[in-house]
Amino acid sequence: MTGAEYSALRESSPEKAYAALFGNYCDYVYAIVYNKLRSVAQREDIEECVSDIFADIFLTYSNSGEFAGDMKGFIGTVSKRRAINAYHRFASRSEHDSGESDDYLAGVASRTDIESEHELEERRCILLNKIDELGEPDSTIILQKYYYDRSSAEIAKMLSMKPSAVRMRASRALDKLRKTLAEVGITL
Amino acid sequence: MEHGFNMLENASDKSLERLSERRVLTAKEKERMLKMSMDKLNKMNNNSDDELQVSGVEQYKRPKWYGFATAAASLLLVGGIVGGGIYLSRNAHVPDEPMTEVTTTSETTVATEEYDFSAEVSQIEAGMEDMLRNEPHAVADSLMMKLNQFVNLTIGWNVGEDKQVKKKLETSSGTVEYYRCYDFDKPEDVKAKYREYFTESFLNRYEYLWNEHVVETPIFKVFDGKLYHRSENIDAVIYSYTQNDIKINSFDETSFNFTVACRTQDNNQHLLNIVCVKESDEWKIDSYSDRLISDDIPE
Numbered sequence: 001m002t003g004a005e006y007s008a009l010r011e012s013s014p015e016k017a018y019a020a021l022f023g024n025y026c027d028y029v030y031a032i033v034y035n036k037l038r039s040v041a042q043r044e045d046i047e048e049c050v051s052d053i054f055a056d057i058f059l060t061y062s063n064s065g066e067f068a069g070d071m072k073g074f075i076g077t078v079s080k081r082r083a084i085n086a087y088h089r090f091a092s093r094s095e096h097d098s099g100e101s102d103d104y105l106a107g108v109a110s111r112t113d114i115e116s117e118h119e120l121e122e123r124r125c126i127l128l129n130k131i132d133e134l135g136e137p138d139s140t141i142i143l144q145k146y147y148y149d150r151s152s153a154e155i156a157k158m159l160s161m162k163p164s165a166v167r168m169r170a171s172r173a174l175d176k177l178r179k180t181l182a183e184v185g186i187t188l
Numbered sequence: 189m190e191h192g193f194n195m196l197e198n199a200s201d202k203s204l205e206r207l208s209e210r211r212v213l214t215a216k217e218k219e220r221m222l223k224m225s226m227d228k229l230n231k232m233n234n235n236s237d238d239e240l241q242v243s244g245v246e247q248y249k250r251p252k253w254y255g256f257a258t259a260a261a262s263l264l265l266v267g268g269i270v271g272g273g274i275y276l277s278r279n280a281h282v283p284d285e286p287m288t289e290v291t292t293t294s295e296t297t298v299a300t301e302e303y304d305f306s307a308e309v310s311q312i313e314a315g316m317e318d319m320l321r322n323e324p325h326a327v328a329d330s331l332m333m334k335l336n337q338f339v340n341l342t343i344g345w346n347v348g349e350d351k352q353v354k355k356k357l358e359t360s361s362g363t364v365e366y367y368r369c370y371d372f373d374k375p376e377d378v379k380a381k382y383r384e385y386f387t388e389s390f391l392n393r394y395e396y397l398w399n400e401h402v403v404e405t406p407i408f409k410v411f412d413g414k415l416y417h418r419s420e421n422i423d424a425v426i427y428s429y430t431q432n433d434i435k436i437n438s439f440d441e442t443s444f445n446f447t448v449a450c451r452t453q454d455n456n457q458h459l460l461n462i463v464c465v466k467e468s469d470e471w472k473i474d475s476y477s478d479r480l481i482s483d484d485i486p487e
């Protein structure tokens with residue numbers, strides 16, 4: 001959905017425009033927020049953050065025509081910022097006190113840090129490639145079970161399968177994934 | 189939980205896109221979150237009698253201050269600039285003189301032209317202030333958002349630009365087109381808005397933006413009592429980074445220095461050094477430097 005399409009739809013029916021925008025981008029926004037908050041927040045908190053983001057976007061997206069093109073970049077950025085703020089809130093509640101959080105006397109960022117991040121990103125790409133190679137429904141099962149932490153029952157409902165089938169496929173897919181990753185030097 | 193999948197955390201934009209290409213949510217979850225979003229929107233619009241329902245239609249008005257405040261909290265992605273960022277970075281530099289505490293009075297006000305959100309704003313600001321006092325990274329991150337917004341001012345971000353309404357200015361080097369800006373009345377208003385996040389000395393280095401006594405064709409100019417913007421035909425500069433890329437070099441009650449390793453859309457790597465001071469209890473950027481450290485740069 002482009003900005004122009006959204007604006008045009010909103011002229012005639014705001015609620016349809018909001019629903020359409022949400023439908024187009026909710027998976028994307030959720031993926032961003034979950035990626036940031038999965039280690040510090042519960043699923044309800046993540047959903048709360050996602051709904052905050054969409055409420056924000058619905059309210060502030062301009063009709064001026066600046067974003068006649070793809071809205072994804074704008075939405076992605078709003079999502080990341082909100083997710084980062086939410087991360088700080090949850091992280092400070094669970095772990096840190098203010099004295100510790102002030103102790104940030106790190107040096108100037110070095111090229112080594114950038115290179116480490118680059119290496120990590122390469123590993124992520126490889127992991128995602130190997131997950132893709134599993135094919136469906138195994139790719140979705142693997143991600144839902146081991147990244148999104150869903151139960152086999154939840155995944156089964158999502159994919160119209162039996163929970164036992166999900167468990168079996170998850171186990172086999174994980175074994176296969178470990179083998180293919182080991183071949184390229186990555187241990188899961 | 190399979191711990192090996194933790195490496196997917198804090199993923200790049202590209203990896204996030206790939207993650208979102210697979211099915212993420214159930215229909216029920218989507219429905220629930222949409223309803224939550226709509227409820228929050230209704231609450232923000234402060235319009236409980238004429239709520240936006242799934243089947244209803246409601247005309248809403250965006251309060252100007254809220255639009256700016258949340259736009260300041262988000263990056264607007266349009267096209268891609270390289271020249272503007274490099275141009276700005278050529279003109280931005282760490283001050284030669286040592287940093288001194290600024291004593292000018294802050295002009296931070298929240299305009300509530302259409303809705304009285306003052307109670308909510310105070311609550312939000314108090315919460316944010318509390319968080320910011322304890323979280324240097326959060327301060328740095330918040331100020332980086334403002335910087336990203338500012339460096340793209342020359343291409344008309346956040347000024348309510350309408351390219352359909354133009355004025356032409358004949359100059360010694362040719363015809364320059366200006367486009368109408370609806371969010372501000374005069375150049376001073378634009379500057380005043382950015383004074384909330386940048387010091388006077390910082391903004392004084394960018395007089396070409398709004399002072400026609402400095403340049404023949406400032407970025408902002410008034411024609412017939414209305415504000416226009418000379419939108420540069422260059423791509424946006426967006427400094428992308430993660431929390432791990434922010435390094436706090438020093439932090440005390442009145443001054444704050446941090447470094448951010450960023451990437452721009454052209455995949456170049458930059459090292460930004462940001463110097464901030466506190467003015468009337470608000471952190472503001474006083475200067476920044478941008479060093480290109482990409483491998484693509486020839487020796």
